[in-house]
Amino acid sequence: MDLKILSWNVEHFTGKGTGSRSERVRRVAEYVAGEAPDIFAIMEVESGRVFEAFVTRMPEYVFAITEGPQTQETLIGIRQGITAFMTQKNEFKRNNPGLRPGALVTVTAPDGSHLPILFNHLKSLPSPEGFGLRDAMFEKAFGLKRTLDGVSDSLGQETRFILAGDLNTMGMNLKDSDQDIAGTEEIERLDRRFARYGMVRLPKSHATTFNNGSTSSYAPADLDHVFATETLTFADQGQGARVHVGGWATLADVT
Template identity: 45%
Template sequence: MAKLFSLASWNVEHFKGEPQRVDRVVAFLKEQNPDVLGLYEVEGKVVFSQMVENFPGYQFHITEGPQTQEILVGVRNGLTAFFTQRVEFKSGNPSLRPGALLTLHFGNDNYSLLFLHTKSSGTPVGLGLRDDMFDRAFKLKKTLDKVAGGKGKANFMFMGDLNTMGMTYPFDKSIDADIELRKLENEASKVKMRRLGKNSKTWWNGPKSSYPKSDLDQVVASE
């Protein structure tokens, strides 16, 4: 099957309007030249205006709410696309980020892309919130399948900084990140989706951080 579109998904981490950093981000994205781009942890209106200025060939959408970090989605001009903000992915917590759902239309087919930034926490509450958000994504897949004509029919993927870090708990009851990922993969298979492989772990917290590298960024797509 020929490639229909290209996609870039990137948590830039506390992405504000600092000019030099914006220039680096813009340069990298232009090098990738994606048809669709999703940026996470966008803070402030300045970044939105700077991206619009630097990418005149794109239409941009951004989530809104009481949360301090937003998801910015850009779509190349000429693509037929529909954007919706999905507040159910806050899982009842107003401080969390909503989902950003972009649907592309090619011929008679729709391709739904859900950009997510789930709860970052190794506590039981954090794991529970992520689990709930993933469950909502799989329920959305089932809904899209019905619209598309049956199980496994919908073209759907969700991606982003999914923060699959497991859970820390005393008395040898901790849950490793690998276990959380295995559960994610198992639930995905039930709705005919799978977690895509990567060349390497895609998270780097800087040379001075005490946190180890972690496999936090994921893409889960229809089979």
């Protein structure tokens, strides 16, 4: 079963604003519709009007959205005709009401096999608190993988699993210390940890996925990733990439 999956963090996506921002919902929905994904996740949704706008503009999809006291939600769209359901995974909040839950979309293929796809928007900030919360959230992902392994073993099947989203791999900065952890080091550490669970990080078409603009002191960074079980295959996106990074990364001149 072939699937096209899209994950996009639209920063502070309220559906409000003036000027060009007043058209933001329309532009985002039109872009997503043009990509024609089978399943997609939009992160940092902060208003019900975003949900309503997508439902209105994309009638060929079934929608779900996370719920809770957190400000930001994840909107899930599933193309009609695909058998799938979403489960909200509150354990990724780590007992913090303000953090985002995970959104687990479980797809059932025509042969009856299942593909769980976990969309996550993990804790940001390079502070020890932010790094520690991300680390704990990844442990929850590994726990889910162990559970899936157990179920698959009992059914005599191989585990198939994808983790995608804004994982905020920005490292950790310690005050008055030379023991900082760079974002690249955090990613390398995750590669080793996921490998122990039979999962690999998919190569992307562009090295960085976040840009805060030319006036920001925060340099472009590699924050968004896709990890998948080694037995899954993915289409070539050019030069060996298996994930296409769109948006600003595709522009020749970024300001």
